[in-house]
Amino acid sequence: MNDVAEKKQTEWKLIGNVAAIPKQGARTIRLGDVDIAIFRTVDDEIFAINDRCPHKGGPLSQGIVHGKRVTCPLHNWMIDLLDGRAIAPDVGCARTYPTNVVEGDIYIEIDH
Numbered sequence: 001m002n003d004v005a006e007k008k009q010t011e012w013k014l015i016g017n018v019a020a021i022p023k024q025g026a027r028t029i030r031l032g033d034v035d036i037a038i039f040r041t042v043d044d045e046i047f048a049i050n051d052r053c054p055h056k057g058g059p060l061s062q063g064i065v066h067g068k069r070v071t072c073p074l075h076n077w078m079i080d081l082l083d084g085r086a087i088a089p090d091v092g093c094a095r096t097y098p099t100n101v102v103e104g105d106i107y108i109e110i111d112h
């Protein structure tokens, strides 16, 4: 196979401003048919993760943010915002997206 053909096409997409998300809160964006939750921690770190809990699809954007984790509002699974993985003993993973903040503007890396 050709290396160039295998390389994913990615794009940094501007999705809004940090100030639009409350600390320890989230807002959602829709890309195609996927809802993505954008979280802001108390330290103003930004994380992007699919807005579907790996347990039964609960809306993670409506969960409680604590540290770099969110607790799902449906059955209280904790999800690590860094890698989307459920905290043991629960098992599962939600997709995460790389984020970058430039002068308050939030970009996420998406592929095509």
Ligand code: FES
Pocket: 053, 054, 055, 056, 057, 058, 072, 073, 074, 075, 076, 077
């Ligand atoms: S759907 Fe999230 S903990 Fe059950």
